Amino acid sequence: MKVNGTPYRSLWWDSTKAALQIIDQRWLPYDFRIQQLDTVAEYATAITDMHVRGAPLIGATAAYGMALAMAQDPSDAALDRTWDLLHATRPTAINLRWALDRSRAALAPLPPSARADAALRLAHEIADEDVEINRRIGEHGLTLIREIAARKPVGEPVRLLTHCNAGWIATVDWGTATSPMYQAHDAGIPLHVWVDETRPRNQGALTSWELGSHGISHSYITDNAGGHLMQQGQVDMVITGTDRTTRQGDVCNKIGTYLKALAARDNNVPFYVALPSPTIDWTVTDGLSEIPIEARNPREVTHVQGTTSSGEIGVIQVTPEGTPAANPAFDVTPNRLVTGLITERGICAATAEALAEMFPDLAG
């Protein structure tokens, strides 16, 4: 997507420097900074500290991390060490393990001398596949938006609500939940997007930055406003992303997603999840008992980053000194609350049967 008129992906390989370039998301939406990752340790920090974030982007970054590691030391020991180091960075998004497993499975049978080139080719492949998956999710999601638009008086916007940032910067491009929004807007369908703030990291500010850059009408709202807006008939559909979806369609996503699903069910608002197939964890069934939920630093709750009136980026404390805080970063929405899953192959019910039918080659 474009930043100030220039097309970007959220990461790209600079072949003259033989290094990955990322958009350092810690500074968005206030400042657009690019960072080069030169060591495997820098890759690990970039994922843990959320320079890059969003399930698909974490996976793609890890694949490039493997490529860098293989260029420096293509031994079996380095392969395993890099897998372990990068896998330990964040526990919830399954795309991380998916990308690392895919890399290791492809590289381990090769002679060490062939691993560096193969790892880089594979990382490019994973990145390109992600873009295509998200483009297709957008096409399928667009059909839902068109159906809603067709029931409205001409010119009246379709009102969507989204949580967190499942946008292009959370993927390599397009985003998952935002891809249908971009494609609907580009098709001339009037839209208005309610953007949940998504405390504590305020990923909604990233979504607002993205939508604003693309000219999509939106309002940034507090996390508690969604239920009220649904009661008032102001939301036609909820679309969120996911960090891990189980084989029976339970959806793990950013903390607060579950409450939106509950409010949507109570108000007969369709609740859809944009789901790229690498985000399905076919090894788990029950999301509540089987998905590890990341507990992040409580400081993310007690402190908030923003800009001052003079434009400086700063952090302020919002609680009394020493206030204990808890910071569970994700929650699980049981499949019964999910209207449908928008995948790259089409839209299906959030059930074991429908997912297995949609992905017979992956379901096992």
Ligand SMILES: CSC[C@@H](O)[C@@H](O)C(=O)COP(=O)(O)O
């Ligand atoms: C297309 S991104 C889908 C999810 O990864 C997204 O909704 C989300 O929860 C991101 O969490 P984050 O903690 O910002 O990495």
